[in-house]
Amino acid sequence: LYRAFYALPSFSNIEGIPTGAVYGFTRMLIKLLRKEEPQYIACAFDKGRKTFRHQKSKDYKANRPAMPEELVAQIPLIKETLEAFRIPVFEQEEYEADDLLGTLAKKGEKEGLKVKILSGDKDFLQLVSSSIFVLRPKKGISGTHLFNEEEVKKEFDISPSQIVDFLALAGDSSDNISGVPGIGPVAAKALIQEFDSLENLLENLQELSLKKRELIKRYISQAKLSKELATIITSVPIKTNIEQLKxxxxxxxxxxxxxxxxxxxxxxxEFALQKPQKANYKDYNEI
Known part of the structure; x- marks a missing residue:
């Protein structure tokens, strides 16, 4: 939504209602349907600003500015668009949209499906597997980059499953996750490459230099909490089945x-001229 909002100029309808984000989102959706030709599809939104992560850490995402009012006003219209496309929308108290999509992705994986998550959020890369992929927008609302396991390793020098261990040490400024003060991205990556996971690192602190050992010992609880905050929940109790996502x-x-x-x-x-029983997903350039 933010990408659609910021990628296009601000414009509105004749009643003065802002519509730029709706238009950008709709263009992205139509292009996705046309290019990927998915058999199943779903969309998720955050239900509110507070989730179980905020209960664990009052600082979680505390640095995030509020959503621009012009974008807030367009959320109901975006949901109307999704409803018109007959795409299921998921929202749930206490959980973020990331958790809902993560849960749906794992459901699809268990059903033997190849799952693609469209998002610019790097946190989703932790879910990448032989069956789950992430499509990250590259520029504006047009291009995307497909991340599989190999691409994640190429880009970050660690496996998808190690991303949360890396964040446990290095932290994540975008989500205000602190990690271990004094352990930057380079050191965090090296430690995870050597010890595979946060848990294995903590079991083998004696192998570190005195300075690093004492530093990590001082912030063990903070590192564990950081990993918990960064981990996408894939077991949210969602009442749906794969067939409902067709x-x-x-x-x-x-x-x-x-x-x-x-x-x-x-x-x-275009939609007025299309045949009643067949949608025509073209690349629309005219508003």
């Missing part, structure tokens, strides 16, 4: 009405 034909009438309200003339024209 891609469906969008509701053309609802889309037409929505696009008309938003003054998306190009999209409105």
């Amino acid at each position: 891609v469906k034909e969008p509701d053309k009438d609802i889309l037409f009405s929505l696009f008309k309200k938003l003054n998306f003339k190009g999209l409105m024209k």
Whole structure:
């Protein structure tokens, strides 16, 4: 949503309602459907600003600015768009959207599916496996970079499963996760490469230099908490099954009405002309 919001100029419909993020999001969605041709699809939102992670750490994401009001006003319209495309939307108290998508991804993996998560959030890279991939936007709202296990190792020099161990030591400024003060990214990466995980590192502190050993011992609790905060939950009790996530034909009438309200003339024209039983996912350039 943020990428769609910031990638395009700010514009609004004839009633003055901001619509830039809705348009950018819709373009991204149509391109995704056309290019990836998924059999199943789902979208997740944060239910609120406070989750179980905030209960564990009052500082978690405390440095994050509030969502711009212009974007907040467009969230209901984005959800209307998803509803018109008949795409299931998930939100749940106490959990972040990351946890919901992580849980759905693991469900898909268990069903034998190849799962792709579209997100610019690097935290999702911890979920990458032989069946789960991450599509990270590269530029604006057009290009994406597919991360598999090999790409993650190439980019970060550690495996996907070690990302949370790395963050436990190095921290994550974007989420205000402290890690171990004095252990930067380079040192954290070297330690995880040598000891594989935070737990194994803590069991073998005697192998470290005196300075590093004392430093990590001083912040053991903080390192463990940092790993917990960085770990995406993949066991959220979501009431759904894979069949409910099957891609469906969008509701053309609802889309037409929505696009008309938003003054998306190009999209409105295309969907009005398409055949009733078949959606036409074209690359739309006209608003």
